[in-house]
Amino acid sequence: MDNIQETLKAERQKPWREEIRKAIKPKDRTSMQRVKMPEQEPDVRNKNHKEVNRGLTEQMAVKEAQRCLDCANPTCISGCPVGINIPKFIKRIEQGEFLESAKVLKETNALPAVCGRVCPQEVQCEASCFYVQKLKKDPVAIGFLERFAADYERNSGNISIPEVKKKNGIKVGIIGSGPSGLAVAGDMVKWGYDVTVFEALHEIGGVLKYGIPEFRLPNEIVDVEIENLKSMGVKFKTNFVVGTTGSVDDLREEGFEAFFVGSGAGLPRFMNIKGENYRRIFSSNEYLTRVNLMNAANPDYDTPVFSGKNVAVIGGGNTAMDSVRTSKRLGAEKSMIIYRRSIEEMPARVEEVEHAKEEDIIFMNLNNPVEYFADENGNVNRMRVQKMELGEPDSSGRRRPVPLEGSEYEVDVDTVVVAIGVSPNPLIPASMPELDVTDWGTIKVDQDSMQSSVEDVFAGGDIVRGGATVILAMGDGRKAAAGMHSYIQEKAGKRKS
Amino acid sequence: MNKIIEKEQLNNNVVKLIIDAPRIAEKRKAGHFVIVKIDDKGERIPLTIADADAKKGTITLVIQKVGVTSHKLSLMEEGDILTDVVGPLGNATEIENEGTVLCAGGGVGIAPLLPIARAFKEAGNRVVSVLAARNKDLIILEEEMKECSDELIIMTDDGSYGKQGLVTHGMEEILDKEKVNLAVTIGPAIMMKFASQTTKKYNVPTIASLNTIMVDGTGMCGACRVTVDGKTKFVCVDGPEFDAHKIDFDEMIMRLGAYQEQERKDYENYLETL
């Protein structure tokens, strides 16, 4: 830790930083207003699938960068799970050195263009910003700036491909191509390993591709990052389900010396209430996969999706927001969120909730479904909903929703999307009985090295956390890469001696 | 990328394709299936692995034309490439020496039944099979089924071949005359429902292999969910085989039609382009 603090201090004392810091008085910096992200108009964007946020202009980015005080004790960094040197990348923007700024991001974060878009900044980096902590003002727009620098680099055509060490010929296998797997792949290939990523689906990217919609995270951005990994030498094998197409044992025989399991929390949960298997009641994974992965909304593609007029989405997380806003874009007249807690307690990113409100999404908070009804063909046509009130705080610290007896009423619906959460993907644990898992089915690992109970198997991301965030998954990936590296080195050391 | 090595037309509506897929060929067991996506814009459809040759590295798929994708697949030729084939998926059939096993297949369901019947035969069982279809043309793989069955009854709805009647009539004929230890049924959902009711009357444990709508085939979407013994199960990862007497077939049949209207329209539009 001291080491990191020392480095940060040394960086901050460099002449270019001092110069920039002195250019504007702190008082002038703190009196500036937080930048507003240019967006597509709500009633335009809720009819197309293009990205809502259009990105800051250079002038806007430089101005926002000026707000950052380049604090002696940059608390923002402690709010970032991968510890990006935030003031350094922001001051590079203020200086106009956008490509340099992007390089700073890449020192610790392999997917800045993704994180700038999807991190819940309001509970991570921005929540720890001096502006929030001490000044009670809007935080520096760290996420917008991160996105700006990463986009600038990508659009410049000058993407810096990290240096790759001489190949050491040691094969490592990554299971799952979500953010955790991509992060491991990026580090291991840099250190000279022969890296293969195995992915069950026909596309690389995990939730970034099949879950998060185009209007929040265009696939093209993920693809550029994947191309970079490819050009660094990472091999990708799609349509390969580890456990069935080939087992970890088979791969060991083929010479793989260590594995990272980043297989995600792919198993959708249902509420197990009456009528939940009627037609046109989907899991959010099915709904979003049809639209995002299979392109169902585009008539040129063969996969169908039902786009209803009255759509109810059950849940209050990012997945629920993505589903409800997707339904609007597929032409729904009424798109409703039905969530058993209050709006303040919804786990979704604040920006998404705001965007959803602007897009005419109806929020039915403190409501919970209890039963579904269908027409003679089995198509859902009504649901019974119960009102809730907030009781005592539960283990998560949030007030527990309690049903209000006798408050049931009915709502007309023709499509329902259940977005109440996911469970860990059982494929890998099922195919490796020797792997220690928790009662919830998540893989048990050592917190520092991410090593599992099987010595050559490391794990991270949602399969360990049971559902978290992109940046936490990537943070795990980087830790696991370090863990794998030292495991392999140690083994090689033993072999020699 | 998987190449079509060989193609054979089994009848007007059913084709057999032999496909290059070495990894899958090596790993697959009776009961497994694959998910196929034929081109960049294609959908993902599940198909049972009807046979495989580990040495040649090929798997055999038998496909019935019912909609856009299966039709396109039936028009593909030797040498053509499928962009994606993933598998083997699902749980393999538990094969043991049970005594006498009754295999009841309907229509294209005979294709997935074949490897299971073979495996039971190899495990030392007496295998008695009933194959059923609407008419003579729709009976497929008769020779192959005959090879692995001690007795084979053919039933057609119109009596154009074998005996006239439904699959259940053939099953009853067997069940009336000998002790059956296990029944396996694969075919259209409605057929499996009645086959299952029949064996229930005779108290014969029965497994059915379900063909629900699927998207990913890895347990990620829940499109394939069915109710078994009052609980929601995912056919792709918990199945595809379940205790037939506990399956809610009516719900399954209802869910199978989820995209019916849209698919019929898509299919009609597609047929016009041919």
Ligand SMILES: Cc1cc2nc3c(=O)[nH]c(=O)nc-3n(C[C@H](O)[C@H](O)[C@H](O)COP(=O)(O)OP(=O)(O)OC[C@H]3O[C@@H](n4cnc5c(N)ncnc54)[C@H](O)[C@@H]3O)c2cc1C
């Ligand atoms: C709709 C939606 C919206 C979200 N929005 C946000 C957001 O705004 N911000 C945020 O920070 N987080 C968000 N999240 C959460 C975030 O996406 C996840 O925490 C993150 O993607 C987890 O990464 P992962 O690497 O663990 O796995 P995943 O991204 O889940 O990827 C796992 C991959 O492994 C593959 N796989 C599984 N088993 C096997 C196997 N046996 N063999 C081969 N491959 C296998 C899967 O097919 C999948 O591609 C969202 C999630 C969803 C579903």
Ligand SMILES: Cc1cc2nc3c(=O)[nH]c(=O)nc-3n(C[C@H](O)[C@H](O)[C@H](O)COP(=O)(O)OP(=O)(O)OC[C@H]3O[C@@H](n4cnc5c(N)ncnc54)[C@H](O)[C@@H]3O)c2cc1C
């Ligand atoms: C585990 C599993 C194994 C299967 N094995 C085989 C196989 O070996 N050979 C084979 O021909 N088919 C098999 N099927 C069924 C096959 O997947 C469907 O026929 C195919 O998806 C239809 O696609 P389509 O685009 O051609 O037709 P669609 O346009 O999707 O469907 C056309 C019509 O067919 C009906 N239909 C759709 N899906 C199914 C289904 N799963 N079962 C019955 N009717 C359906 C619907 O009523 C629909 O309106 C299997 C299904 C499962 C789940």
Ligand code: SF4
């Ligand atoms: S990676 Fe996420 S948490 Fe870290 S600085 Fe960027 S936006 Fe903030």
Ligand code: SF4
């Ligand atoms: S805490 Fe806020 S103001 Fe201070 S360095 Fe970090 S981003 Fe800048």
Ligand code: FES
């Ligand atoms: S097909 Fe998606 S969960 Fe079974």
